[in-house]
Amino acid sequence: MYRELPQILGRETVDETNKTDQRMDRPILEFYQFKDRELSSHLFTQLNGLRQEGLFTDVLLCSEGREIPCHRNVLVSSSPYFRAMFCSNFRESHQARVDLKGVSPDILDSVVEYVYTGSIPITMDTVLPLMQAASMLQYSRLFEACSAFLQEQLSPDNCLSMIRLSEILHCGSLRERAREMAVQSFSDVAASEDFRELSLPELMCYLEDDRLCAEEEQVFETLLAWIHHDPFSRRGAIHDLFKKVRLRYIHPTYLFQFIANDPLIQSSTLCTEIIESVRRLMFSVSTKWPVELGPLWVAPRRYTCHETLVVVGGRKNSEQTSREALLYDERTQRWQWLAKLPIRLYRASYVCIHSILYVLGGLTMGSGDSVVSTTVYTLSLKTNQWRTAEPMLRPRYAHQSISYLHFIFVLGGIGPDRQISGSVERYNSMFNLWEPMAPMPTPVLHPAVAANDQRIYMFGGEDAMQNPVRMIQVYHITRNLWSRLETRTVKNVCAPAVTIEDKIYIIGGYTRRMIAYDTKANRFVKCENMKERRMHHSAAVIDHKLYVTGGRYINGHDVVEDSDSFECYDPKTDVWTSKGTLPYKLFDHGSLPLFCVSNKPYPP
Template identity: 75%
Template sequence: MDPPAVEVFQYKDEEQSSNLLLQLNALRRENILTDVSLCSDDTEIPCHRNVLVSSSPYFRAMFCSNFLERHQAKIYLKGIASSVLSSIIDYVYTGVISISIGVVLPLMQAASMLQYGRLFEACSGFLQEQLSPDNCLSMIRLSEILNCNSLRAKAKEMAVRSFSDVSASEDLRELSLPELMGYLEDDSLCAEEEQVFETLVAWIHHDPLARRGAISDLFMKVRLRYIHPTYLFQFIANDPLIQSSTLCTELIESVRRLMFSVSSKCSGDAAAEIKPWVAPRRYSYQDMLVVVGGRKNNEQTSRETLVFDEKSGKWQWLAKLPIRLYKASYVALHSVLYVLGGLTTNTKHSPVSASTYTLSLKTNQWRTAEPMLEPRFAHQSVSYLRFIFVLGGLGPDRRLTSSVERYDSMFNQWELVSPMPEAVLHPAVAATNQRIYVFGGEDAMQNPVRMIQVYHTARNMWSKMESRTVKNVSAPAVILDDRVYIIGGYTRRVIAYDTKANHFVKCANLKERRMHHSATVLNHKLYVTGGRCINGHDVVEDLDNFECYDPKADTWTCQGALPYKLFDHGCLTLTHISHTWAKS
């Protein structure tokens, strides 16, 4: 049987349209069938009306409506240089044009006038490639003159993302008050609040007579809650501009009363009255999970510092600790990582240290800070408000101590506070609602202590209560959703303690009996790193685990692994500006 005949065959010539343009351009260059000339300066460019009408709404309106130009053989285009017009006509017939920094602006203006939208956006794209922190504010001005939304959006994005560099430019000093206010109140601004304040001060000093009165309006845009208290009360509060404004000085005093009050809550009436305090943190602030120190692969004390990149799911290396410290304590305060005390294992006699080392993601450099009053190791540290509390541990004589000292970040001072009622080693420690909770641990004879010790931060007083539920040793504790989570500690148990109801809630178990691990909270979830476990054969194994607990689902999930096995380390959450943190 013969196959049925094809009734219709639709042929599509892929080269027809491009060849047609090439032929029309050849006709134009030979001045064949051209019926209009576009004139600029002393130059006449012969064209075909139908090609111009097909390429632009501007020419369509000119030649297809009742305008005088419809019947004219020569059209004079004012304000367009002949070289620019010639390039545009070449583009119309070929689809090709060269854009350079020398011609982009007149080309863009002509494309706007003649309504060549794609060419206009191509020029915008070229200018976007030239954007830098030095010129982005000028580009915004230019985009407003040209009414180019795409260029304005990209330039504004760069100005916000690179505000640290832009804030030092002369162009920023020339901004109007509403323009500067728009930047300072932008949630996506990539800048620390200290820099926001310094920017507004520099802007006012550029024209003090005209701008001095704007200080209170501008200062309201600074989110005071995210400023280091030392900077706030010792630098900002003493600035002459701030002192010249009654409203600004009242704001500073209100924040001072709030920070020195016993309440850590910022949602009450007192906090609500301070708008710069309750303003949310900017989108550019990003929380990062950092792992530091500890015992690496059970070989030696580690100097490594790692940060976890959530987007790539990989670990990145930061600057190394200056020295090896065995069983130091680790805590974060004001987006700074503190490493406190420990045994200095890279010396012959391994002395007990009172040293304090600090690291910020912004600089990625370790610095020494005010040392503790007492050398100690195997101790616990916790931050609360502007303080760091260091509890117990072993002293220079290797004996268990109950002493507690407190670091005030505002005044850079250490002081001893009331000691713990019971000296314990390796308890779980957490601070919330004006109290520090010390759960369990073990005594000098290595017996588990089934007790909760509570320190009232405002009263400098301790209390204690027996609890049969508490039996953790070498377990971390974290605060999440107003509960204290105690994770493992020679057990698989995870329990959440409701401090107000004095009630424990059982959570999903760990997969192994884990101890000497570390934990932190990131984006409303609980993360656990490393540690040691006791396997089914009662053998102790080091771990490189990296796991996450979701309190809403009450489930644990694996997040991959650490680059090496690790225990007795620090796992903390540090905040940084997403565009400025220093990678090694």
């Protein structure tokens, strides 16, 4: 027993020794920075208690007879205003009482309480005197807190008043937020009494703003209402104001039938000259504007006008023709359902002009009978309601439509006799009139069609025997003449075409291939292929990128399947990117860019 005890004690001693050695191996802590995170708030709580008891205070802030005891060092530490007052050679630096004129006793008391506690209540009754006091006494964070409070109260009814207030108070953050609301809610703001009282420079500033959320027709009506509010002194400003209206984005019918006939416009020689310049430009069917119109015509769309993608009609999920119309916004990457087409149409054509969607012709699918239609349906996002427009001259389906300036051209298709037609007609939106044009030299079905520089290009297609036509047919818009060029490069059927700058992109058509035709150099350029052989799909250009939707494709087993694919092609990088899928499989549909004016939901 006694012999084993030392061994046991020895082991314990070794263990303790090892622990001691491990502790000694650690680095010795030579410095430790302790920070008491509660001390500063505790200190100010104690200082405020001393102030309230009148202990160690060395100055009285006075307003209208009320005296508020304070500590100079606290005031100096809290504000550049008091630092300059008490640390310079001002007489207040030696006075026990300091009168603060322009600050009411209650507001001064609240500000002092804020200095000692960092807390202050802000209400609509106190916010303005608090801002004035904060500005005078140089409490910038309190000033911005009052500004943030006012920004939360902003509405279309008071934003113009808030702008005037912000200028009086020299509050940039409030002014910018109020102006942002004024331009985004322009429709509501323009109807207010405050808007009619704007000065001419102020109104000009709004009309020049690219962020203005309004269509140009409304911009014109707004300036008219402003002038009519005080016609005697304001009618002389009509020319300067009219130059701020971006006439390029006004519907020609509205421009030439309403604006041109307005008495105020007619009273100004300079205004009528601008309208005549626009009229000459329209009639010349040219994309080059006169010198005198240049600065006005090149003005961009308002910032709040953005392009969206509209997908309409077609064959849905391999079943019957679809009445659906969908809108896709790239900024939110969401689909939104629009009003349904009034009837089901088989192989109608689709086009957008003046921010209005047109659905032209098609085969109406009735009970037992089908009728080739001349009907034209239109949809405006402002109302989200379908209406009928002036019908085409000839009934047709499986035709092509394309817009150019203020015209819509309808080409070929199949008529009531079920024969391929080469006829062409044109809709003039200035006069709401259809007129026949020169027929195409070789009637074809399902060509790829695009327009550029006063010409319409028709690539390929198929003849009555369903043989591919290796040909480019070109329609000269100004001369109403056709020319054609045979080429082995073209062999597309049921492929869309789009124009980006001076290149026309032909996308697929029973092939994966995409080629670009350079209209200036008169040559084809190879582009990156699509993933599958595709046909009966649709394409549109938004923000200089090509969006391809739906169609039919040939899978690896040579079986034709419907597609819900949604892809984007960037011509700058020559790269395809998947955008997900459509809400359903779709082909023979329309896919078009359409301008939206605001982010507000569309009417149901």
